[in-house]
Amino acid sequence: MANGHGGLMAMYDKLHFPSPPANDAAEALRTQVRDFLAVTISGRTPLQRAESWNGFDRDFSRALGARGWLGMTWPRRYGGHERSTHERYVVVEETLAAGAPVSAHWIADRQSGPTLLKFGTEAQREAILPRIARGDCVFCIGMSEPDAGSDLAAVRTRAEPVDGGWRVTGTKLWTTNAHEADYMILFCRTSGSAADRHKGTSQLLVDMKATEGMTVRPILDLAGQHHFNEVHFEAAFIPSAALIGVEGEGWSQVMSELAFERSGPERFLSSMQLLLELVGALQGSDSELAQAAIGRLTAHLLALRRLSRGVATMLAAGQDASTQAAIVKDLGASFEQELPEIARSLVDAEPDRRSTQDLLAVLGYTLMSAPSFSLRGGTREILRGIIARGLGLR
Template identity: 65%
Template sequence: MSAIPFPAPPADSDEVLALRGEFRAFLDKHLGHRSPRQRSDNWYGFSRDFSRAMGQAGYLGMTWPKQYGGHERSAFERYVVVEESLAYGAPVGAHWIADRQSGPSIIKFGTDEQKETILPGIAAGKLAFGIGMSEPDSGSDLAATRTKAVRDGDVYRVTGTKVWTSFAHEADYVILFCRTSGTPADRHQGTSQLLVNLKDTPGLTIKPIIDLAGQHHFNEMHFEDAAVPAKNLLGAEGDGWNQVMSELAFERSGPERFLSSIELMYQLLEALRGREDDAALAMIGRLTAQLAVLRRLSRSVAAMLQAKENAGLQAAIVKDVGAVWEQTLPDFARQLVDAEPDPRTAAAYAGVLANIVHNAPSWSLRGGTREILRGIIARGLGTR
């Protein structure tokens, strides 16, 4: 019996159903005016106003303790908010990473002071986070990290370069994965995580990395003998590898791993209307079946998180299968409706298609490449 178990997700409770209705109304109220093209930006959208509104309405830090500004709701309630946000194409960039992984990491590993000073700001939608993992010479091979933090009295002196940091130019903090002792040859040993204030760290410079679509959300963060207060050490010095693996488990666990191109599905339906033959209907049916099953698997992951089980392996499967779905959707769309995609057009279908084609390549790279994920799954099957 080799199957990787996915527990059946429970049926939506009355609370969950009510929350779904409430949250859809909230999205209509705050975002109802946005165009399909804007909605297709999905989590590349960044709006401080929207994130603050989310915080005020109690939709951030939903599962966290009340003492830190959280709402002590279930993993399923949070799941509803997350999936409805993505399905609506809400601009989630100013709270996404903080709510999903940075906050949970601080709850798990942080000091009381860190929790008290940072978590309420995240839950209020006022503090945005970036991710400080990849480096120019350390992408999938995260343990090869070179960024060095040397303890000097009550600060760490940080030197090194991080890349692909989404919204570093806008965000307030990153959790920096770095080496506090030894060399890259020591691999997992001697690594740590530091909370770095992006607005107030002398010696830190942030430069844009423009992606192939001309968008600026990635950045390079260069640390030159930058002083980070020692009290900003997250967790234990030297325990960085375990902590960063835990952070990645949070990162990989959600439904954003298959909903990135969902706006294209909506626009495809409208573009097809009036000329849908059986072959087109069958293709829409198949794609919908795949989506429904992905969603069920993803809700199983939420069930495991609710039960405090380790869902790393299951999350890797959802992300692997899910990225294929969201990434191949434009190819299926192109088999059904002819249009020359145009990144600047106001036409819904051609504009959304352009945005999706431009961005889709990143979806099997971010948060662990397809190849890394398949390695994780293969290990889970006992092959290595």
């Protein structure tokens, strides 16, 4: 109701997100995606589905690519399919809601590919984008460091210019899928010092399979699972052709990349399996407690989906949605962290990842994942700072 009528929209501020347009093509696609998933991942248990975007399966990513559902919005000449943002949104939310193993293409399709498309050289685009669109290229994100978490501008990893390229020294941390990845987009300092903050940083495309002087060490999370890593560079040589975009402009490129990272439906759908198991367990219940809980969670989910589709609509129109994306991610994380607490209050049994009862297994898994929801991709504190800035307080 807001966006279709410009005069009224002018009075409303950035808290009134635009309406997603009705899109018949996207809804037709939704049926195809559901049919595909019903067959392709029929063997996955609820616990496996609960892994959500941590589920790694190259074959699944290739199957998705073969259907033309990766790199969907990119130009055909780079292996893309020139479909709409809303069609891509449908594929993303359907795969997440079904608990498909999306980890092998997730980062590449969401942010690395778009970053290369926007800032990469022609050679980089031609070499890499078609592989991502085929579901054949795994990316990891080289941003966080031991002393640069929320304070990303404090990066110390340094690329010294040498003949024909760079010598990189430093350590990246919390690097999801570094042990599987084909490439990393490395955010590092190429000139000046840490005191220069945003100036003098750049992004480099690192070949994870053929870079000497680089070591990957696993870091297990509190559930004992291996998703993230420490990646150490010891005078590793990176060729000059690996520079993405403009030397020294890394900060603005990274901010653009984070807008892709923060806006999607994964920010409130990663615990969807727990909600579905809970709905299944409470099915037909005449308990007012159960009805109130499911009603509240459903109302939150509907509002979050509407907000998230509003952000997608803004991005499709080329608008800056950084404040709105931060709102979706902050609300989404709170929703997902409340979910296991609410489930606990309705189920009189202990959570156990090894339980034969799906609900208890999924509850155990989700409880142990929940702390990360308000850490990954920008902490709650960082997001609220971004929102406050959007309101003009900073």
